[in-house]
Amino acid sequence: xxxxxxxxxxxxxxxxxxxxxxxxxxxxxxxxxxxxxFLVESFDQKPASDNQDEINKVTLSFRKIYEYEKGxxxxxxxxxxxxxxxxxxxxxxxxxYMESGHQSLGRNYFREASVILGKAFDIAIATENLKNxx
Amino acid sequence: xxxxxxFVDSVFDESKLLERNALKKLILTSxxxxxxxxxxxxxxxxxxxxxxxxxxxxxxxxxxxVKKMEILTQIEEVRLTVGAKASxxxxxxxxxxxxxxxxxxxI
Numbered sequence: 001x002x003x004x005x006x007x008x009x010x011x012x013x014x015x016x017x018x019x020x021x022x023x024x025x026x027x028x029x030x031x032x033x034x035x036x037x038f039l040v041e042s043f044d045q046k047p048a049s050d051n052q053d054e055i056n057k058v059t060l061s062f063r064k065i066y067e068y069e070k071g072x073x074x075x076x077x078x079x080x081x082x083x084x085x086x087x088x089x090x091x092x093x094x095x096x097y098m099e100s101g102h103q104s105l106g107r108n109y110f111r112e113a114s115v116i117l118g119k120a121f122d123i124a125i126a127t128e129n130l131k132n133x134x
Numbered sequence: 135x136x137x138x139x140x141f142v143d144s145v146f147d148e149s150k151l152l153e154r155n156a157l158k159k160l161i162l163t164s165x166x167x168x169x170x171x172x173x174x175x176x177x178x179x180x181x182x183x184x185x186x187x188x189x190x191x192x193x194x195x196x197x198x199x200v201k202k203m204e205i206l207t208q209i210e211e212v213r214l215t216v217g218a219k220a221s222x223x224x225x226x227x228x229x230x231x232x233x234x235x236x237x238x239x240x241i
Contacts, residue, residue, distance in 0.1 A: 018223050078219075082212045085205055096198065105195030112182060112191070116202050119174065120209050127213040130220050132227075 019076040021131040028065045029128065033121035035061060036090055040117055043097045043110035055094055062087050082124045089117050138180045141187040171210050175203055 039058050042051060066087060069080050093113050096105065103109075139158055146154035164176035179200065186196045 018219055078212050078216050082209050085209050089202065089205060104192070105198065106185065106189075106191030108185060108190045109192075109195040109199070112178075112185070112199055113202070115178070116199065116206060120206055123171075123206070123209045123213050127216050130213065130217045132220050132223055 019072060019079065019131060021128060021133045022072075025069065025079065026125065026128050028068065029121060029125050032058075032061055032065060033118060033125070037114045037118045037121070040090070040093050040110055041114040043093065043102055043113075044108060045102065047102055048098050051097075058090070059094070062090060079124070079127065082120075082127060086117070086120045086124060089120055093117065137184045137187060141183055175206065179203065 035058050039051070039054050042054075066080075066083055069076055069083055072079075093110065096113075097110070138161070142154055142157055146157075161176050161180055164172050165180070167173050167176070182191060182196055182199050185191045186193065191199070
């Protein structure tokens with residue numbers, strides 16, 4: 001009986017911030033993955049001047065989703081942490097593209113950078129799927 | 135011999151035999167790892183090394199891609215943490231539901 005009470009006490013602890021599965025987050029991440037990887041892949045073919053509008057559009061999408069995730073509060077800190085890192089990967093790709101130009105890091109550099117960005121999104125999407133549903 | 139090992143052999147001369155073998159062993163064992171994540175990281179590294187050897191990537195581009203492996207690992211670490219938290223949460227909720235609501239109602 002003592003062990004059972006201990007287990008019940010532990011089960012009632014709420015010290016671990018936990019967020020629940022959010023279908024909106026899942027949909028936003030999958031949509032942004034497609035947009036962002038498609039854009040970064042194009043960096044190998046197009047000069048930066050031809051891509052500015054698309055870069056602005058995807059950057060804005062990143063910011064909107066970041067604000068949505070941040071708005072969920074402390075319990076969502078894991079997803080925010082992941083999203084910040086994905087956003088940094090994207091910003092780093094854009095910075096390299098703007099500063100070095102296309103093809104200066106290798107003719108297929110951004111194709112590989114796009115694969116990495118896609119993997120980062122896949123992990124975040126898988127993370128959302130791991131969360132419990134309400 | 136694969137293009138990857140050929141290139142590693144050409145970069146590390148005989149004086150760096152230890153590093154050369156350690157790198158080849160690390161990639162070989164990682165490619166056989168049970169974790170999809172570790173396996174994919176090793177496969178990516180091998181592919182970039184071959185691309186560097188073939189001139190598809192510059193040395194700077196190669197280094198930038200390799201550095202990104204660390205960021206991916208940090209994102210994966212968060213996934214593992216969330217998985218553990220979700221399991222703990224399921225256990226706690228299951229105990230509450232089964233023991234408190236059902237079992238205690240019978241006592």
